[in-house]
Amino acid sequence: MTPLPLSRPTFETDLSAGQRLARGAARLLRSHDFLALEEVPLKGGLRADLLALGPGGEIWIVECKSCRADFRADRKWQGYLEHCDRFFWAVDPDFPAAILPEDSGLILADAWGGEILRMAPETPLAAARRKALTREVARLAMARLMALRDPAV
Amino acid sequence: MTPLPLSRPTFETDLSAGQRLARGAARLLRSHDFLALEEVPLKGGLRADLLALGPGGEIWIVECKSCRADFRADRKWQGYLEHCDRFFWAVDPDFPAAILPEDSGLILADAWGGEILRMAPETPLAAARRKALTREVARLAMARLMALRDPAV
Numbered sequence: 001m002t003p004l005p006l007s008r009p010t011f012e013t014d015l016s017a018g019q020r021l022a023r024g025a026a027r028l029l030r031s032h033d034f035l036a037l038e039e040v041p042l043k044g045g046l047r048a049d050l051l052a053l054g055p056g057g058e059i060w061i062v063e064c065k066s067c068r069a070d071f072r073a074d075r076k077w078q079g080y081l082e083h084c085d086r087f088f089w090a091v092d093p094d095f096p097a098a099i100l101p102e103d104s105g106l107i108l109a110d111a112w113g114g115e116i117l118r119m120a121p122e123t124p125l126a127a128a129r130r131k132a133l134t135r136e137v138a139r140l141a142m143a144r145l146m147a148l149r150d151p152a153v
Numbered sequence: 154m155t156p157l158p159l160s161r162p163t164f165e166t167d168l169s170a171g172q173r174l175a176r177g178a179a180r181l182l183r184s185h186d187f188l189a190l191e192e193v194p195l196k197g198g199l200r201a202d203l204l205a206l207g208p209g210g211e212i213w214i215v216e217c218k219s220c221r222a223d224f225r226a227d228r229k230w231q232g233y234l235e236h237c238d239r240f241f242w243a244v245d246p247d248f249p250a251a252i253l254p255e256d257s258g259l260i261l262a263d264a265w266g267g268e269i270l271r272m273a274p275e276t277p278l279a280a281a282r283r284k285a286l287t288r289e290v291a292r293l294a295m296a297r298l299m300a301l302r303d304p305a306v
Contacts (some may be wrong), residue, residue: 027303036295137295
């Protein structure tokens with residue numbers, strides 16, 4: 001019905017280092033037919049930088065780390081594992097990737113795109129959790145879309 | 154991360170009669186904690202004016218009819234029933250509501266809001282269909298949001 005409203009494109013210079021990584025990683029995910037949503041709150045007070053939903057209902061989480069300190073400060077990343085089938089770090093080419101845990105996925109990204117350097121191991125979600133998470137993600141995306149389309153709500 | 158981009162508000166005068174109903178009905182649904190997505194393609198070539206997802210995963214479909222001819226031209230509305238738990242018509246106060254099937258829900262709406270005049274009967278979706286539809290709606294909302302946020306994709 002309503003054509004989507006015009007939106008202000010987000011330019012590279014408006015973005016923080018983490019946001020540039022998230023944009024590039026989201027484009028990469030899209031090229032694998034995974035749709036990504038930014039800043040997704042999870043049970044337990046965590047917030048995923050990117051949560052992506054694949055064509056078969058697969059749920060991947062990507063945490064974007066712009067520098068060593070950013071990674072060192074994150075003491076709760078293992079909490080993400082129970083909310084996804086696969087977990088990835090997204091870092092830029094200058095990041096010291098050797099400090100990242102080897103048993104998680106690795107995406108090399110910049111503001112324009114990325115590639116999967118190391119596929120994350122798969123630890124499939126329980127059906128009930130996948131169902132609840134898919135529903136929450138759907139409602140969150142719908143709420144954000146509605147807020148853009150109809151600012152009165 | 155990225156603040157949502159500014160979007161052009163959609164003014165009443167930009168909207169067709171059907172779009173005004175859809176906006177008001179979406180606001181009403183929101184007040185019931187149902188998030189709505191417009192123009193949702195369904196299996197079988199149908200396209201729902203509004204598909205709403207409730208807090209418990211309930212799926213409602215709302216078809217907006219701006220006039221008698223608009224309703225008369227719709228020969229396939231029963232096809233929507235297999236894609237939702239409850240089905241509603243949304244019409245404005247001048248619509249001859251008596252011509253609508255009595256065994257479906259009725260929402261009275263304008264561009265600014267609405268109310269449920271008659272609750273639709275519930276015919277719960279099969280679990281597999283609910284799961285697939287929830288996933289499709291999530292991916293559609295995420296794709297539309299991403300297209301607004303990052304027009305390069």
